[in-house]
Amino acid sequence: MSFKNSIAIDGPAGAGKSTAAKLLAKQVGYVYVDTGAMYRALTYKALSIGVRIDDEESIETMAAETELEIKPSNCGANTRIFCDGYEVTDQIRSPLVSGNVSLIARMASVRRRLQRLQRDIASQMDVVMDGRDVGTRVLPEARFKFFLTASVIIRAERRYKELRGTGEPVSLWAVKKQVIARDLSDSLRFLDPLVRAPTAVLIDSTNLDIGQVVEVMVSHVCT
Numbered sequence: 620m621s622f623k624n625s626i627a628i629d630g631p632a633g634a635g636k637s638t639a640a641k642l643l644a645k646q647v648g649y650v651y652v653d654t655g656a657m658y659r660a661l662t663y664k665a666l667s668i669g670v671r672i673d674d675e676e677s678i679e680t681m682a683a684e685t686e687l688e689i690k691p692s693n694c695g696a697n698t699r700i701f702c703d704g705y706e707v708t709d710q711i712r713s714p715l716v717s718g719n720v721s722l723i724a725r726m727a728s729v730r731r732r733l734q735r736l737q738r739d740i741a742s743q744m745d746v747v748m749d750g751r752d753v754g755t756r757v758l759p760e761a762r763f764k765f766f767l768t769a770s771v772i773i774r775a776e777r778r779y780k781e782l783r784g785t786g787e788p789v790s791l792w793a794v795k796k797q798v799i800a801r802d803l804s805d806s807l808r809f810l811d812p813l814v815r816a817p818t819a820v821l822i823d824s825t826n827l828d829i830g831q832v833v834e835v836m837v838s839h840v841c842t
């Protein structure tokens with residue numbers, strides 16, 4: 620297996636990873652892979668069929684029986700996700716899923732299963748993959764690694780605008796609270812916590828627009 624051309628982008632919620640990753644993928648002609656969508660899809664399924672999110676044994680059994688499929692769309696610049704044959708691309712973005720996903724992402728067998736799937740995809744094509752542990756755990760051999768972050772308030776405002784844009788009735792206060800809770804849970808968990816890989820280029824997007832973020836990434840990848 621060769622992962623030599625892979626590009627890993629990690630960072631906290633709302634830092635702009637997925638938007639930057641999609642644009643970068645388009646520019647370099649790679650396929651964009653959203654690892655968070657996989658954790659979200661399992662969370663969505665559990666909530667839909669009534670499996671308790673804190674019942675680790677049942678979640679692990681459910682995860683082992685779930686068929687997840689990632690299909691690149693828009694020439695590889697977007698990802699569609701299917702759970703047991705049903706498309707869940709839009710449903711997995713709800714605040715309810717966002718509020719529960721970090722609990723599932725702590726579970727060892729869930730992580731190992733999804734990481735295997737992620738490596739499998741990256742072994743078949745050149746990818747720009749985003750998440751929390753891509754540079755540290757999923758693709759430690761990735762050629763380029765970025766750690767994208769921004770201040771909490773800017774990240775919450777971005778996520779709030781995104782959700783309002785889809786008609787979701789949320790308040791900025793609630794979104795900020797959820798972003799902070801997820802930051803803490805993802806950074807403090809025992810397994811594969813959100814940390815910057817030692818060789819990852821740190822990009823703080825607090826005062827950068829998305830075009831500037833992608834420009835910085837391209838300047839590293841294309842030199």
Ligand code: CDP
Pocket residue numbers: 630631632633634636637654655656658659720721722724749750751752753801805
């Ligand atoms: O897009 P956003 O930054 O809000 O989150 P996401 O990438 O969709 O990931 C949702 C959640 O899945 C994260 O808060 C983590 O709890 C988990 N996750 C993870 O543990 N490892 C990954 N590689 C990707 C996501």
